[in-house]
Amino acid sequence: MTTQPSRASGAPDGDEAAKRAVRDPDPAVRRAAAESADLSPELLFFLAADTAAEVRRQVAGNRATPGQADMLLAEDSEEEVRGTLLDKAVGRIPANGTDPQGPLEKLTLQVLTVLARDPSPQIRRLLAESIRALEHAPQAVVSVLAGDTETAVAVPVLRHSPQLTDTDLLAAVAGEAEPARIAAVAQRPTLSSKVADAIVRTDDIEAVALLLDNESAQIREETLDHILAKAPSRPSWHRPLVYRPDLSGQAVRRLARFVAMSLVEVLQARKSLDPMVVREVAEVFCARFERDGVALADTDEPPVGRRPVDGGARAEALAREGALTEEEIDDAIFAGDRSFVIAALAALTGIPRSTVERILEAQSARGVVSLAWKAGLGIRLAMKVQMQIAQIPPKAMVNARDGTQFPLTEKEMEWQLEFFGTGDGD
Structure with missing residues (x-):
């Protein structure tokens, strides 16, 4: 049970007029009393339980209201009352970043903690908007809002709050995170490379575009290589990539x-x-x-x-002219021209297009490497076909032996092709 505040020295509650006002049957009279900065803590506490919401709202906005009364109002049945209290509590957040020391500061933190879990999404959203950019907002409150089930509540703090740690941000983009949350994190200033990596791993096209457009975001060269591998078929990444400063x-x-x-x-x-x-x-x-x-x-x-120009037709035309070189295939891989690469592999191996496509769609790293070998391509291009055309995850790729050699024997590669029904390539 909440304890009623003790009588303050010199408080006007001895004034019979004030006592009569807080018990007046007219809500307008009680509301006027609740507005007074001179009303004693005891009488303000009494009015915090008034039957009229308009009176309780005035108590919630009164800076003289004791902290115990604010705690009662933090769970008031009326959203309007809690919203008024929220404005006052946010205004009391220390500007110097020190931990709350006095009773009022500690009660303010408790009020904000209760409001961060308010049953009304509107109240939680209002709180998130109010503290989103505050340098010294209570970290515990910010973390609760960042993990809110309502996207409209979480996004403001995910986008702006300086109180969130990398751990908070990684949690926000993990698993089946909503695109709006990932996009919010992608736009944060001075984003770390660890969080940038996590955003790229989500493969959210819009979020990655926003990340690239965020000049202060730290993006590792290895991560940028991964983005570049997928960029040809994702036009929204092109402009921000071109304008990246690094x-x-x-x-x-x-x-x-x-x-x-x-x-x-x-x-x-x-x-x-x-x-x-x-x-x-x-x-x-x-x-x-x-x-x-x-x-x-x-x-x-x-x-x-x-x-x-149809990529497949162009590859076939180059093959007929004897001009289908590794450079042409490399260009097509960079451009994301899957049709050209499939037709080129078919032309150079004598394997039907449908079979080539089946090998690529199976995402068999050994099968793709064997196909590239049969086409007479080098291991460098074989690696690119694995990553960019077959879209094989890096951990599943078959890497070059000694950096320059095919990782399988010729017998093994012939077997891989036969497994997919190519025979001798006829």
């Missing part, structure tokens, strides 16, 4: 192969690029312009009246 020369080379031509021009203009990389990007630009016959717009959609 791109390596290798990343720039890869981007130049598949982003819109206007973005290739942006890459060429980067002042931090090595002159050799600038020349290579210029060569890619010219080669793409010559191949496509036009500089494509940001959407990479062909102009009206110009039919897009």
Whole structure:
């Protein structure tokens, strides 16, 4: 049971007029009394249990109301009363970040803790919005809100609160996290590489785009390589990738192969690029312009009246001309042109397209490596086909032996192909 506050020295509760006012049958009179900063703690405590919500609301907003009364009002039946109390409690959060020492500070923390678990999502959302960017908001309260079942409650603090730790953020994006929560975390300032890795692992296209657009986010080069491997087929990543401040020369080379031509021009203009990389990007630009016959717009959609070139048909045409080189296949992998790669593998191995596609869809690392070997490709391209075309997870990939050799014997690779019904490739 909550203890009634003791009588304060000099408090006006001895005033008969005040005592009559708090017991007046007219709610308007009691409400006026509840507004007074001079009313004694005892009488404010008494009014905290008033039958009229309008009176209790005035008590909730009164800064002279004792902490014990605020605790009662934190569980008031009326949402409006709790909302008024919330505004007052947030205003009492210490600005210096020190732990609550006095009775009032400790009771304020207790009130905020109760409101963070309020049955009304609206109250919890209001609290989240109110403390989302406060540097010294109580961490325990922020953590409760960050894990709230209502996305509208969790998102404001996930996006802005400086009190959340990496552990909190990793928990927020783990498992079957809602896209809105992942997106909120992706936009946080100075995001750590550990959290950035977790966001990329979710494979949420929008969240990764927001992460790339977040210049203060720390993204490891290995993680960026993983993003680049999937980027060709994800246009929303192209622009933020091109504008990332920390791109390596290798990343720039890869981007130049598949982003819109206007973005290739942006890459060429980067002042931090090595002159050799600038020349290579210029060569890619010219080669793409010559191949496509036009500089494509940001959407990479062909102009009206110009039919897009089918990747499979182009691969077959190059094969007939004896011009189907590893470089062409490498370009197609970077561009995410699955149709070209499938047709190229079929043409170079003599294996039907349908069988090639079946091997890739089976995500058999050994089967894919054997297919690349049969096509006469090097182990470097075989690795890329595994990762970017067959979409085999890194842990399931078959890696090169000694960094340069195929990991299987010829007999083993022939057996792998026979397993998929290729025979001798006829």
